[in-house]
Amino acid sequence: MAQKEITKKGKDTTGDTKNLNKGVQHSNAKTENLAPHTADSTGEFMTTNTGLKINDDQNSLKAGDRGATLLEDFILREKITHFDHERIPERVVHARGSGAHGVFKVYESLATVTKALFLNDTATETPVFVRFSTVAGSKGSTDLARDVRGFAVRFYTQEGNFDLVGNNMPVFFIQDAIKFPDLIHAVKPEPDNEIPQAASAHDTFWDFISLTPESSHMIMWAMSDRAIPRSLRMMEGFGVHTFRFVNAQGVASFVKFHWKPLLGIHSVAWSEAQAISGKDPDFHRRDLWDAIDSGAFPEWELGVQIVPEEDEFKFEFDLLDPTKLIPEELVPVQRVGKMTLNRNPDNFFAETEQVAFHLGHVVPGIDFTNDPLLQGRLFSYTDTQLTRLGGPNFQEIPINRPVVQVHNNQRDGHMRQTINKGKTSYGPNSIGANDPRQATAAEGGFVTYPERISAGKVRARSKSFFDHFSQARLFFNSQSDPEKNHITDALSFELGKVKAVDIRERMLALLAQIDKGLAAEVAYALGLHIPENIGEQLNQNIPADADPAGYASIQVESSLLKSPALSMADTIKDSIKTRKVAILAADGVDDKSLNILKAAVEAEGGVVEVIAPRLGFLTSVNDEEINVDESLLGAASVLFDAVYVPGGTNSVATLEADADAVHFLNEAFKHCKPIAADSDAMQVLEATYFSKKIENDEGVIVGSDTDALAKAFINAIKQHRFWEREKPRKIPA
Numbered sequence: 001m002a003q004k005e006i007t008k009k010g011k012d013t014t015g016d017t018k019n020l021n022k023g024v025q026h027s028n029a030k031t032e033n034l035a036p037h038t039a040d041s042t043g044e045f046m047t048t049n050t051g052l053k054i055n056d057d058q059n060s061l062k063a064g065d066r067g068a069t070l071l072e073d074f075i076l077r078e079k080i081t082h083f084d085h086e087r088i089p090e091r092v093v094h095a096r097g098s099g100a101h102g103v104f105k106v107y108e109s110l111a112t113v114t115k116a117l118f119l120n121d122t123a124t125e126t127p128v129f130v131r132f133s134t135v136a137g138s139k140g141s142t143d144l145a146r147d148v149r150g151f152a153v154r155f156y157t158q159e160g161n162f163d164l165v166g167n168n169m170p171v172f173f174i175q176d177a178i179k180f181p182d183l184i185h186a187v188k189p190e191p192d193n194e195i196p197q198a199a200s201a202h203d204t205f206w207d208f209i210s211l212t213p214e215s216s217h218m219i220m221w222a223m224s225d226r227a228i229p230r231s232l233r234m235m236e237g238f239g240v241h242t243f244r245f246v247n248a249q250g251v252a253s254f255v256k257f258h259w260k261p262l263l264g265i266h267s268v269a270w271s272e273a274q275a276i277s278g279k280d281p282d283f284h285r286r287d288l289w290d291a292i293d294s295g296a297f298p299e300w301e302l303g304v305q306i307v308p309e310e311d312e313f314k315f316e317f318d319l320l321d322p323t324k325l326i327p328e329e330l331v332p333v334q335r336v337g338k339m340t341l342n343r344n345p346d347n348f349f350a351e352t353e354q355v356a357f358h359l360g361h362v363v364p365g366i367d368f369t370n371d372p373l374l375q376g377r378l379f380s381y382t383d384t385q386l387t388r389l390g391g392p393n394f395q396e397i398p399i400n401r402p403v404v405q406v407h408n409n410q411r412d413g414h415m416r417q418t419i420n421k422g423k424t425s426y427g428p429n430s431i432g433a434n435d436p437r438q439a440t441a442a443e444g445g446f447v448t449y450p451e452r453i454s455a456g457k458v459r460a461r462s463k464s465f466f467d468h469f470s471q472a473r474l475f476f477n478s479q480s481d482p483e484k485n486h487i488t489d490a491l492s493f494e495l496g497k498v499k500a501v502d503i504r505e506r507m508l509a510l511l512a513q514i515d516k517g518l519a520a521e522v523a524y525a526l527g528l529h530i531p532e533n534i535g536e537q538l539n540q541n542i543p544a545d546a547d548p549a550g551y552a553s554i555q556v557e558s559s560l561l562k563s564p565a566l567s568m569a570d571t572i573k574d575s576i577k578t579r580k581v582a583i584l585a586a587d588g589v590d591d592k593s594l595n596i597l598k599a600a601v602e603a604e605g606g607v608v609e610v611i612a613p614r615l616g617f618l619t620s621v622n623d624e625e626i627n628v629d630e631s632l633l634g635a636a637s638v639l640f641d642a643v644y645v646p647g648g649t650n651s652v653a654t655l656e657a658d659a660d661a662v663h664f665l666n667e668a669f670k671h672c673k674p675i676a677a678d679s680d681a682m683q684v685l686e687a688t689y690f691s692k693k694i695e696n697d698e699g700v701i702v703g704s705d706t707d708a709l710a711k712a713f714i715n716a717i718k719q720h721r722f723w724e725r726e727k728p729r730k731i732p733a
């Protein structure tokens with residue numbers, strides 16, 4: 001698909017594109033498909049919904065200027081009626097989300113494993129729409145909740161829509177879809193008092209988890225730093241289930257999908273996440289929007305792990321079990337293409353809210369497996385849209401329409417948009433020449449993979465799903481020490497909020513099945529002991545219907561002791577693109593050192609903001625005017641990745657005496673962020689509690705040669721955080 005470049009003013013080279021946000025934009029099949037449905041009121045008259053020009057939209061029609069209001073006022077009634085019906089039910093899960101448009105391109109043809117055209121043709125740029133989300137919170141909840149993040153990608157392919165509806169964690173809490181309503185009821189606010197919002201730290205969630213040993217692996221992920229990402233642009237995505245690829249010869253293989261962010265995988269600290277939730281609850285949404293708006297387009301590589309069909313039983317775990325991942329050390333992730341998000345939505349409701357994903361939206365060459373979680377999901381997604389979007393025609397909403405034509409015999413229903421011509425809406429028919437006709441596989445028709453199944457009907461779980469702890473342990477063992485500490489702290493925090501002691505104890509017994517050291521540390525924090533006879537305890541405490549096989553204590557050892565790919569510490573740290581750097585300054589600041597450092601950070605793609613005691617302009621030591629981006633009152637260190645203090649006698653003296661400036665630095669230090677200061681600004685650092693530690697502290701850089709300082713600072717920002725600082729474990733702020 002040829003690309004038209006659209007300039008900052010939102011006009012393309014033909015000059016007619018309206019309604020595009022700032023930044024360089026690209027037109028593609030989906031933007032063209034959306035164009036007839038977009039409206040731009042610039043320079044237009046106001047009308048009613050029937051197109052009648054309105055003369056007065058500010059005063060209702062009255063009998064005399066002091067009323068009463070007349071029922072005749074159709075303009076008033078239309079306006080109020082529409083307003084009264086503006087809200088639709090929020091998603092029952094993943095209610096809070098942020099969306100973006102983009103494109104995907106495959107690097108090399110994957111025709112040997114799949115016939116999906118968008119994965120075969122390296123020349124095709126496939127439009128995508130992505131929605132990231134948190135799971136538990138309501139639509140208006142904070143972005144920084146400790147939670148799994150949804151990572152749903154729609155590919156508008158030439159063979160129809162393909163939705164990859166994944167998460168930022170590669171496994172799930174449960175093995176069978178029939179348990180999903182229980183899981184969600186447990187994590188949502190408690191039903192009597194609707195507390196707490198967007199948090200798993202409460203009794204019902206941990207009650208369920210403590211009785212559901214299959215959740216152990218996912219709990220390790222959910223309590224890790226993956227659950228508090230620095231940015232939606234800096235997290236991995238996973239299709240979770242094992243899917244099936246089928247090539248043109250009909251040969252199938254198993255596939256796991258991955259998204260690898262080119263900015264690396266980074267998180268924030270938990271105390272930071274809590275502060276961000278107060279300072280800027282839209283932190284992730286704003287970050288995604290701003291990055292795209294400024295032209296710093298987020299990118300991910302699509303990864304696939306392919307397992308030939310004959311290797312299905314080669315692993316220590318079952319490929320159909322969604323609580324297991326395939327370690328990358330066993331099956332490498334091949335990076336096969338790139339997704340770039342390059343356009344913000346024009347309208348949140350029309351696009352991000354009304355998009356209806358479904359992992360049943362597939363194209364020829366991609367098929368399902370019998371993973372019982374996947375199978376249940378195939379039912380749920382369309383079903384939920386009927387309530388959420390109000391009827392069976394939600395596929396006609398512009399954001400949901402494929403870029404190819406839709407023809408079938410489905411008709412009518414609420415809000416039908418398509419005007420189907422002709423007499424026939426059935427098949428076979430002779431009146432309409434039997435159109436629309438079915439397509440053979442050669443014509444692109446979807447043919448389900450003819451997997452052989454021969455079995456009795458049972459309500460059961462396969463024994464191959466009974467190992468719940470080996471991969472939980474593998475994950476924990478693969479983490480760096482700071483990451484392990486964060487898991488311990490997260491569990492201590494969450495279980496500390498649980499009121500029922502028996503739930504806490506049951507969790508300790510479960511944790512002891514994963515790692516005794518971890519269980520002991522959490523037990524210490526909770527002031528409890530790990531129950532003795534752990535296995536028996538588990539089997540006793542877990543009701544038979546929660547654990548029909550009595551498998552809560554089954555222990556299997558993974559032959560792989562560590563998987564380095566599971567630790568964020570081992571992922572790329574080579575860029576400072578879009579990282580936010582705060583420069584603390586006041587009147588009398590040394591503009592030279594400020595400007596040199598600012599230019600160096602910006603040259604590497606970083607974003608710099610000058611923060612001063614008040615808004616407006618600063619006057620530098622050389623009488624230069626410096627624009628202030630934020631005042632110390634409005635800014636907070638938790639909204640930045642790093643901080644720099646330039647020299648200048650008066651500026652330094654002002655900041656040293658400003659409690660907010662000193663707190664800014666203390667908090668940045670607590671959250672293990674890079675801090676740089678000109679040697680002349682030492683006084684400010686001396687006012688902080690960490691000044692004594694500066695000499696040995698990695699990530700705190702002081703110097704008088706600003707060029708050299710900037711270089712060292714940039715290298716430190718690439719590292720993101722200096723978690724080793726937490727060694728004493730308690731840093732005040």
Ligand code: HDD
Nearest residue numbers: 091093094131150151152166167172177180240380381384
């Ligand atoms: Fe789900 C939404 C991801 C299991 C039922 N799910 C939803 C979204 C994502 C996921 C990213 C938001 C899509 C959007 O942005 O609109 N869900 C997952 C993953 C799962 C998973 C990765 C496990 C591997 N989900 C799952 C199960 C069920 C559902 C087992 C039900 C049996 N999910 C839904 C839903 C939602 C949904 C109720 C709510 C809103 C929607 O579908 O459109 O149908």
